[in-house]
Amino acid sequence: xxxxxxxxxxxxxxxxxxxxxxxxxxxxxxxxxxxxxxxxxxxxxxxxxxxxxxxxxxxxxxxxxxxxxxxxxxxxxxxxxxxxxxxxxxxxxxxxxxxxxxxxxxxxxxxxxxxxxxxxxxxxxxxxxxxxxxxxxxxxxxxxxxxxxxxxxxxxxxxxxxxxxxxxxxxxxxxxxxxxxxxxxxxxxxxxxxxxxxxxxxxxxxxxxxxxxxxxxxxxxxxxxxxxxxxxxxxxxxxxxxxxxxxxxxxxxxxxxxxxxxxxxxxxxxxxxxxxxxxxxxxxxxxxxxxxxxxxxxxxxxxxxxxxxxxxxxxxxxxxxxxxxxxxxxxxxxxxxxxxxxxxxxxxxxxxxxxxxxxxxxxxxxxxxxxxxxxxxxxxxxxxxxxxxxxxxxxxxxxxxxxxxxxxxxxxxxxxxxxxxxxxxxxxxxxxxxxxxxxxxxxxxxxxxxxxxxxxxxxxxxxxxxxxxxxxxxxxxxxxxxxxxxxxxxxxxxxxxxxxxxxxxxxxxxxxxxxxxxxxxxxxxxxxxxxxxxxxxxxxxxxxxxxxxxxxxxxxxxxxxxxxxxxxxxxxxxxxxxxxxxxxxxxxxxxxxxxxxxxxxxxxxxxxxxxxx
Amino acid sequence: xxxxxxxxxxxxxxxxxxxxxxxxxxxxxxxxxxxxxxxxxxxxxxxxxxxxxxxxxxxxxxxxxxxxxxxxxxxxxxxxxxxxxxxxxxxxxxxxxxxxxxxxxxxxxxxxxxxxxxxxxxxxxxxxxxxxxxxxxxxxxxxxxxxxxxxxxxxxxxxxxxxxxxxxxxxxxxxxxxxxxxxxxxxxxxxxxxxxxxxx
Ligand code: SF4
Ligand code: SF4
Numbered sequence: 186x187x188x189x190x191x192x193x194x195x196x197x198x199x200x201x202x203x204x205x206x207x208x209x210x211x212x213x214x215x216x217x218x219x220x221x222x223x224x225x226x227x228x229x230x231x232x233x234x235x236x237x238x239x240x241x242x243x244x245x246x247x248x249x250x251x252x253x254x255x256x257x258x259x260x261x262x263x264x265x266x267x268x269x270x271x272x273x274x275x276x277x278x279x280x281x282x283x284x285x286x287x288x289x290x291x292x293x294x295x296x297x298x299x300x301x302x303x304x305x306x307x308x309x310x311x312x313x314x315x316x317x318x319x320x321x322x323x324x325x326x327x328x329x330x331x332x333x334x335x336x337x338x339x340x341x342x343x344x345x346x347x348x349x350x351x352x353x354x355x356x357x358x359x360x361x362x363x364x365x366x367x368x369x370x371x372x373x374x375x376x377x378x379x380x381x382x383x384x385x386x387x388x389x390x391x392x393x394x395x396x397x398x399x400x401x402x403x404x405x406x407x408x409x410x411x412x413x414x415x416x417x418x419x420x421x422x423x424x425x426x427x428x429x430x431x432x433x434x435x436x437x438x439x440x441x442x443x444x445x446x447x448x449x450x451x452x453x454x455x456x457x458x459x460x461x462x463x464x465x466x467x468x469x470x471x472x473x474x475x476x477x478x479x480x481x482x483x484x485x486x487x488x489x490x491x492x493x494x495x496x497x498x499x500x501x502x503x504x505x506x507x508x509x510x511x512x513x514x515x516x517x518x519x520x521x522x523x524x525x526x527x528x529x530x531x532x533x534x535x536x537x538x539x540x541x542x543x544x545x546x547x548x549x550x551x552x553x554x555x556x557x558x559x560x561x562x563x564x565x566x567x568x569x570x571x572x573x574x575x576x577x578x579x580x581x582x583x584x585x586x587x588x589x590x591x592x593x594x595x596x597x598x599x600x601x602x603x604x605x606x607x608x609x610x611x612x613x614x615x616x617x618x619x620x621x622x623x624x625x626x627x628x629x630x631x632x633x634x635x636x637x638x639x640x641x642x643x644x645x646x647x648x649x650x651x652x653x654x655x656x657x658x659x660x661x662x663x664x665x666x667x668x669x670x671x672x673x674x675x676x677x678x679x680x681x682x683x684x685x686x687x688x689x690x691x692x693x694x695x696x697x698x699x700x701x702x703x704x705x706x707x708x709x710x711x712x713x714x715x716x717x718x719x720x721x722x723x724x725x726x727x728x729x730x731x732x733x734x735x736x737x738x739x740x741x742x743x744x745x746x747x748x749x750x751x752x753x754x755x756x757x758x759x760x761x762x763x764x765x766x767x768x769x770x771x772x773x774x775x776x777x778x779x780x781x782x783x784x785x786x787x788x789x790x791x792x793x794x795x796x797x798x
Numbered sequence: 799x800x801x802x803x804x805x806x807x808x809x810x811x812x813x814x815x816x817x818x819x820x821x822x823x824x825x826x827x828x829x830x831x832x833x834x835x836x837x838x839x840x841x842x843x844x845x846x847x848x849x850x851x852x853x854x855x856x857x858x859x860x861x862x863x864x865x866x867x868x869x870x871x872x873x874x875x876x877x878x879x880x881x882x883x884x885x886x887x888x889x890x891x892x893x894x895x896x897x898x899x900x901x902x903x904x905x906x907x908x909x910x911x912x913x914x915x916x917x918x919x920x921x922x923x924x925x926x927x928x929x930x931x932x933x934x935x936x937x938x939x940x941x942x943x944x945x946x947x948x949x950x951x952x953x954x955x956x957x958x959x960x961x962x963x964x965x966x967x968x969x970x971x972x973x974x975x976x977x978x979x980x981x982x983x984x985x986x987x988x989x990x991x992x993x994x995x996x997x998x
Contacts, residue, residue, distance in 0.1 A: 200819070200826050307837050331857060364859045365822055365834035438858035445855070522862040539864035542881045542922050549875060549907035551809065551899040553845035587843065755904055761844055764898060765905045775941065
């Protein structure tokens with residue numbers, strides 16, 4: 186989606202990705218400050234803002250991590266600007282510290298925190314339910330379900346935030362972020378009147394004496410938000426009858442489709458909760474009062490279920506409440522299948538078995554793989570060659586996590602962003618085993634550096650390999666503080682990674698991982714040493730290099746000698762450009778990136794001729 | 799056809815998501831209510847990419863097993879793998895050519911033959927149409943246009959609620975001018991191949 190997001194007038198309808206719709210909604214809400222740390226499924230929101238940043242009426246940054254993103258935007262909202270901060274669910278854990286207090290300190294300019302949750306772990310290490318953060322921190326919470334709602338709720342959440350001066354949580358899930366649907370635009374506002382900051386430490390500096398009254402005021406703001414939820418147009422009721430369903434988030438979609446497809450629409454009561462926290466208690470109590478049985482349909486944790494049970498008890502409403510159970514599990518994503526089963530079970534209807542085709546179970550798998558020509562593959566190859574199975578490999582979050590697959594098996598444990606150095610250090614200290622920690626450049630800036638400082642301070646025995654591909658590849662090649670080039674050209678203020686590490690007390694060794702000999706030599710030397718050591722394996726991700734127009738054109742490699750002699754390279758390097766055609770090893774010229782790494786490993790593979798491309 | 803769930807499957811880099819967006823935009827331009835969804839993230843880097851298009855007023859972008867009216871397979875093995883998504887009496891339009899997964903490239907696993915797909919689908923699907931998308935796209939100028947060959951084949955054999963003409967208009971409207979002629983050629987070849995690709 187191009188400039189239309191900045192220019193399209195009210196009333197136009199465009200097909201948008203949920204994440205693009207959130208960007209437009211924030212713009213309609215008057216957003217002037219956007220910070221983030223990229224993470225699937227949130228990334229297209231900041232990527233959209235980044236792409237449009239030359240023409241957009243806002244400041245934008247890819248912050249060094251989520252905590253910093255929230256803190257920078259927190260400062261901006263205190264200065265009066267409407268702000269948006271985006272991250273994936275686990276990112277909120279990183280930002281949790283400032284988040285809990287920002288709700289005390291307030292967001293005068295308005296601030297929405299987008300938390301993109303990932304039920305089903307499509308691209309995440311866990312499936313935590315961040316609606317609980319709304320409860321923990323005291324943040325009003327919106328849960329859109331469609332692309333149109335992504336747009337509308339982003340706008341209205343920002344406006345509510347600005348009027349209450351309370352940070353608001355916009356909580357999405359993968360299927361909402363990555364839904365694509367028609368979105369009818371609203372108007373873009375003029376520049377919002379600046380709210381001037383007036384110094385008032387009792388209001389903005391949470392010392393114990395001031396924090397106590399701040400907490401009182403936070404609860405008062407939540408009561409106001411509750412009133413907004415009672416009348417919110419996003420909380421709607423439909424249907425009749427004595428069986429009711431209360432649904433939130435993407436679960437609303439599954440319920441609506443089942444009722445419609447099975448001809449049940451209108452025969453049961455439905456309460457859709459789009460603004461789900463604070464709970465619109467009166468509205469829900471009134472709904473419960475009309476029903477004999479109520480089913481709570483929500484993905485992941487029984488958040489609404491528990492609150493609604495408590496509400497019914499408090500108000501003395503006798504109604505059967507059905508929540509998590511065999512049809513509505515506490516984990517994974519929902520779909521029409523299980524919601525249909527829950528609806529039918531409630532209504533005493535039979536669920537017809539769905540007839541499906543079965544396919545052979547032993548089909549070849551297609552795991553994600555490091556791309557052909559990826560410098561990480563070369564780095565893993567060399568580390569394996571020197572350290573083999575003796576060392577324990579501490580991994581981190583990025584493309585290079587894929588190094589856990591065979592043939593490298595270069596990931597023995599992983600906790601979270603930035604943990605490879607610190608967890609590796611702890612493991613080394615506790616076990617006395619040699620540990621190699623892998624971390625990307627972006628991840629190192631994110632939160633690896635604190636682990637490095639710890640490793641230096643306590644002399645942990647660990648070899649840190651920084652896989653510096655000059656970008657944040659996993660989430661879509663976003664710039665990080667160290668990059669040289671972005672889609673807009675040269676980065677005027679790159680942070681010097683080597684100098685930074687030197688300042689921590691270690692002189693790193695830098696190699697081009699695609700140079701096999703040099704990398705092996707550096708690793709061999711490190712293998713004989715102890716204490717914290719850093720190898721920077723620096724070579725740009727070829728996909729990124731292509732995008733920013735810096736790729737070197739190299740012809741593909743070719744098998745010129747005995748293909749049978751290449752099988753060891755095939756099995757130990759496993760470049761996706763390798764192929765077996767009728768049992769004979771060959772290199773797929775279409776797939777080969779021309780990195781020339783395999784050429785260094787086998788006398789039977791040679792560089793192709795220049796004119797081959 | 800007034801309501802349809804379309805499941806698309808392919809391999810990262812094949813243009814599955816570009817095709818999904820183009821189909822969704824075409825449906826919208828035809829005045830049909832549409833919802834589409836995609837799952838990527840870890841699926842890039844040569845993994846499986848799955849997406850959905852739901853036409854006719856569905857809210858959820860998710861398709862469960864046995865729910866798809868149409869299965870569009872951009873790669874043969876992935877078509878076979880996704881057959882459980884198909885509803886009895888549904889339509890399969892697929893690429894008869896393969897992109898080998900790494901285990902097959904390395905000689906550790908065996909790639910299933912085209913017949914495996916046809917045999918599995920026979921008697922369950924109402925129709926199976928298999929088209930050599932990569933070869934035809936190469937004929938049009940680049941293997942990258944294989945996605946266009948496939949969607950044109952799907953439109954030409956009536957698996958979609960709009961025809962090839964609607965796709966042509968979308969290609970002209972939404973793709974960069976430089977690549978339009980090539981993609982139009984791919985549409986043409988795909989549409990022509992649909993008739994000969996009928997297999998079940
Ligand atoms: S995107 Fe770049 S860094 Fe990631 S696997 Fe591919 S080549 Fe490697
Ligand atoms: S040169 Fe060799 S290792 Fe590099 S991409 Fe080509 S086949 Fe793979």
